[in-house]
Amino acid sequence: ILNVEQSPQSLHVQEGDSTNFTCSFPSSNFYALHWYRWETAKSPEALFVMTLNGDEKKKGRISATLNTKEGYSYLYIKGSQPEDSATYLCAFHNAGNNRKLIWGLGTSLAVNP
Amino acid sequence: DVKVTQSSRYLVKRTGEKVFLECVQDMDHENMFWYRQDPGLGLRLIYFSYDVKMKEKGDIPEGYSVSREKKERFSLILESASTNQTSMYLCASSLVGGAWPQHFGDGTRLSIL
Numbered sequence: 001i002l003n004v005e006q007s008p009q010s011l012h013v014q015e016g017d018s019t020n021f022t023c024s025f026p027s028s029n030f031y032a033l034h035w036y037r038w039e040t041a042k043s044p045e046a047l048f049v050m051t052l053n054g055d056e057k058k059k060g061r062i063s064a065t066l067n068t069k070e071g072y073s074y075l076y077i078k079g080s081q082p083e084d085s086a087t088y089l090c091a092f093h094n095a096g097n098n099r100k101l102i103w104g105l106g107t108s109l110a111v112n113p
Numbered sequence: 114d115v116k117v118t119q120s121s122r123y124l125v126k127r128t129g130e131k132v133f134l135e136c137v138q139d140m141d142h143e144n145m146f147w148y149r150q151d152p153g154l155g156l157r158l159i160y161f162s163y164d165v166k167m168k169e170k171g172d173i174p175e176g177y178s179v180s181r182e183k184k185e186r187f188s189l190i191l192e193s194a195s196t197n198q199t200s201m202y203l204c205a206s207s208l209v210g211g212a213w214p215q216h217f218g219d220g221t222r223l224s225i226l
Binding site: 049051099 | 117144146153154155156157158161163169171203205209212213214215216217218219220
């Protein structure tokens with residue numbers, strides 16, 4: 001059974017704090033790792049799709065790293081703002097069946113002003 | 114701008130009714146997906162389709178069927194709605210043949226009474 005785990009489950013930070021959370025996934029049959037942001041009352045929005053070991057991607061204050069050999073990815077938010085409050089989902093794209101994604105349960109981030 | 118449109122944001126139906134959820138995308142994507150999202154369970158794949166008239170079962174297909182008669186439209190059908198199908202339903206689409214992100218609709222919150 002392929003499993004994707006995210007930690008922590010939830011996080012409360014103050015505006016201006018930097019934060020990070022983790023996505024763990026199987027280290028074999030890797031194809032890609034996706035990160036999405038899901039704000040309340042909106043649809044999930046793709047942040048990054050990462051395919052290479054050692055990949056680092058950045059979008060504004062948000063960045064992500066990837067370690068396919070040990071099976072983890074970190075998402076970093078620098079100087080959190082209230083508008084960063086959302087659930088951050090990661091999803092594993094398995095080379096054995098790369099049509100569908102295996103989703104983590106997400107990390108719920110609340111940024112207090 | 115890419116767009117995935119779900120026919121209803123909120124829907125209330127009765128037990129035993131046949132329910133249709135419609136999803137349309139304007140990006141000429143080959144892949145389309147139907148998920149349900151329940152608290153504590155994350156996104157679970159119901160069905161997906163990788164071409165017109167092609168479909169594959171996801172992780173929880175029981176009680177559901179799908180139809181893809183045209184490339185842009187993917188319908189989810191609850192054959193005989195039951196209360197345990199009360200949930201948030203999300204449609205997504207993506208390109209095929211690579212590690213492409215999924216693009217999501219706004220979701221349909223379905224209540225079965």
